[in-house]
Amino acid sequence: MIQPSVYSFPQILAAALELVREKGWEGVSARAIAKKLGSSTMPIYSHVSSIEELEEELREKARSLMKEYQRRRYTEHPLLNLAFGYVTFARDEKNLFRFLYLEKPAEVKTEHLTGMKETFFADFGEDSPQGTALMKMQESGLEELIQHTWIFTHGLAMLVNSGSFGCNSNETILNFLMNAGEAFYLWGIGEGRDALQVEDLQEEPGGLI
Amino acid sequence: MIQPSVYSFPQILAAALELVREKGWEGVSARAIAKKLGSSTMPIYSHVSSIEELEEELREKARSLMKEYQRRRYTEHPLLNLAFGYVTFARDEKNLFRFLYLEKPAEVKTEHLTGMKETFFADFGEDSPQGTALMKMQESGLEELIQHTWIFTHGLAMLVNSGSFGCNSNETILNFLMNAGEAFYLWGIGEGRDALQVEDLQEEPGGLI
DNA sequence: TTGACAAAATAACAAGCGTTATTTATAATA
DNA sequence: TATTATAAATAACGCTTGTTATTTTGTCAA
Numbered sequence: 410m411i412q413p414s415v416y417s418f419p420q421i422l423a424a425a426l427e428l429v430r431e432k433g434w435e436g437v438s439a440r441a442i443a444k445k446l447g448s449s450t451m452p453i454y455s456h457v458s459s460i461e462e463l464e465e466e467l468r469e470k471a472r473s474l475m476k477e478y479q480r481r482r483y484t485e486h487p488l489l490n491l492a493f494g495y496v497t498f499a500r501d502e503k504n505l506f507r508f509l510y511l512e513k514p515a516e517v518k519t520e521h522l523t524g525m526k527e528t529f530f531a532d533f534g535e536d537s538p539q540g541t542a543l544m545k546m547q548e549s550g551l552e553e554l555i556q557h558t559w560i561f562t563h564g565l566a567m568l569v570n571s572g573s574f575g576c577n578s579n580e581t582i583l584n585f586l587m588n589a590g591e592a593f594y595l596w597g598i599g600e601g602r603d604a605l606q607v608e609d610l611q612e613e614p615g616g617l618i
Numbered sequence: 619m620i621q622p623s624v625y626s627f628p629q630i631l632a633a634a635l636e637l638v639r640e641k642g643w644e645g646v647s648a649r650a651i652a653k654k655l656g657s658s659t660m661p662i663y664s665h666v667s668s669i670e671e672l673e674e675e676l677r678e679k680a681r682s683l684m685k686e687y688q689r690r691r692y693t694e695h696p697l698l699n700l701a702f703g704y705v706t707f708a709r710d711e712k713n714l715f716r717f718l719y720l721e722k723p724a725e726v727k728t729e730h731l732t733g734m735k736e737t738f739f740a741d742f743g744e745d746s747p748q749g750t751a752l753m754k755m756q757e758s759g760l761e762e763l764i765q766h767t768w769i770f771t772h773g774l775a776m777l778v779n780s781g782s783f784g785c786n787s788n789e790t791i792l793n794f795l796m797n798a799g800e801a802f803y804l805w806g807i808g809e810g811r812d813a814l815q816v817e818d819l820q821e822e823p824g825g826l827i
Numbered sequence: 828t829t830g831a832c833a834a835a836a837t838a839a840c841a842a843g844c845g846t847t848a849t850t851t852a853t854a855a856t857a
Numbered sequence: 858t859a860t861t862a863t864a865a866a867t868a869a870c871g872c873t874t875g876t877t878a879t880t881t882t883g884t885c886a887a
Binding site for chain 1: 844
């Protein structure tokens with residue numbers, strides 16, 4: 410290589426990421442990146458063979474930013490940290506969150522659910538106060554708790570992302586997550602289960618499919 | 619009008635809706651609709667002045683299909699019916715659900731939350747068993763209960779829609795909704811609140827923004 | 828039957844996209 | 858300094874989009 414490339418791959422990726430942040434994935438195109446770099450589209454294609462390939466690199470980058478949010482220790486609860494990081498990422502990086510989890514439905518998957526489980530079993534010992542509390546539950550109960558928590562977290566993140574939530578402060582978000590987690594936990598250890606009785610699913614005329 | 623239009627507006631809307639069902643909103647274009655109708659693009663523009671206008675009509679149509687799902691009496695619980703209808707719509711009409719709630723974030727809004735509240739206060743009297751149970755709560759507690767339930771429902775609908783849920787049967791969905799509702803209810807009437815103590819939000823280095 | 832009118836079909840425009848052929852410019856080498 | 862290799866710029870191709878002239882077609886009224 411006689412003449413080193415003026416435009417490095419990180420530069421290109423950074424410009425593309427900036428575009429996603431500003432206008433979402435639909436705002437990203439070879440020409441738009443080039444314009445932001447002050448160059449033509451050629452340097453892009455010398456680092457990446459197609460826009461599709463760049464999209465995957467961009468997803469990887471966005472995922473790592475997301476994981477940064479989830480890695481921070483906001484509280485002493487590892488699970489709560491995962492959830493809080495997820496929701497605040499959805500709030501602070503609206504277009505990145507949409508890019509990762511809303512635009513292509515395949516992405517959501519069970520990735521985060523398994524992540525939550527792993528985190529839980531990795532970080533919770535019987536010696537930690539939370540650990541002892543949660544270890545009282547059956548294995549299946551724990552699975553259920555994490556599942557419920559994850560569903561709630563995902564829903565909250567969506568609503569916060571779309572601006573449907575009046576108050577998006579850290580405190581409010583944390584409160585919602587804590588309340589829900591607590592509710593699921595208490596329900597899980599069996600207190601007052603079957604307190605509300607609901608009849609079996611009714612087969613309405615023109616009802617269930 | 620000497621020559622009545624061969625292609626009626628309902629026909630055009632139906633063709634467009636079929637396209638959304640098959641390929642999502644991105645599969646809808648003037649030419650695609652025309653192809654499905656076996657016509658040119660002209661009849662479309664004689665009923666609607668732009669594709670954007672047709673999109674809004676299409677949203678209205680999709681919303682009414684959604685409301686049909688929510689109107690059915692699957693159980694005796696009005697709130698549960700709303701939630702169950704929402705989730706099963708997300709499961710059965712994947713592209714319509716995405717079109718309404720995932721593609722344009724503005725759509726989600728508080729519409730469903732207020733819908734839940736209205737339904738609750740309209741259908742629940744002190745004489746119904748559920749009513750008496752729920753009326754024990756404070757007004758603010760009810761608000762919270764509905765909010766929590768709505769967040770959970772929204773999250774479940776998303777996950778079911780994206781196929782992240784292993785089992786999407788009516789029974790499984792109903793169980794999840796009932797369990798969550800029960801958990802929130804029990805938490806709401808105050809049993810064991812503060813059972814889990816979480817410290818105040820920590821200000822990590824490089825932490826909260 | 829002929830003229831008129833409107834609906835539908837055809838064809839075209841401009842814009843945007845991914846991608847690539849061609850040209851230009853620049854820097855290292857002989 | 859002249860040559861050569863190559864990164865970057867320019868320009869273009871082919872495609873799809875929304876939208877709109879233009880042309881064709883068919884039906885009613887005179």
